[in-house]
Amino acid sequence: MNNWVQHPIDPRDVYETVSAWPNLKVVLVEATYHDASWAFPLLKTLPNLYLELSRFVLTDGIVSVINLIGVERVLFGSRFPESAMSPQLYSIHHCGLDSKSLKAVCSGNTKSLLGIK
Secondary structure, eight states: OOOOOOOOOOHHHHHHHHHHHHTTTOOOOOOGGGHHHHHHHHHOOOOOEEEEEEEEOOOOOOHHHHHHHOOOGEEEETTTTTTHHHHHHHHTTSSSHHHHHIIIIIIIHHHHEEEET
């Protein structure tokens, strides 16, 4: 049973909160293609805002977000076990990333955020 309830997000609240804490790294999780219109400007404006990819399925979405904010702020996510892992794994492995960028998105960026060496 999925108890997840999606609440509307006001981008102004996200901006105010994240910009007020510039040394705090914040991860935007489960953003979808519906959210791209407000998430992209926030990601571009707020250098301490990261994007997790579990529900970010749109044509060339991974490449678009990497071109916008750089590979360092993009994190692999799958929603497993709630969702199948394979669609996002397929997408990330077939979007044209070099091996260094792929490793960063799949594990390196998350390790860095968590302080794991």
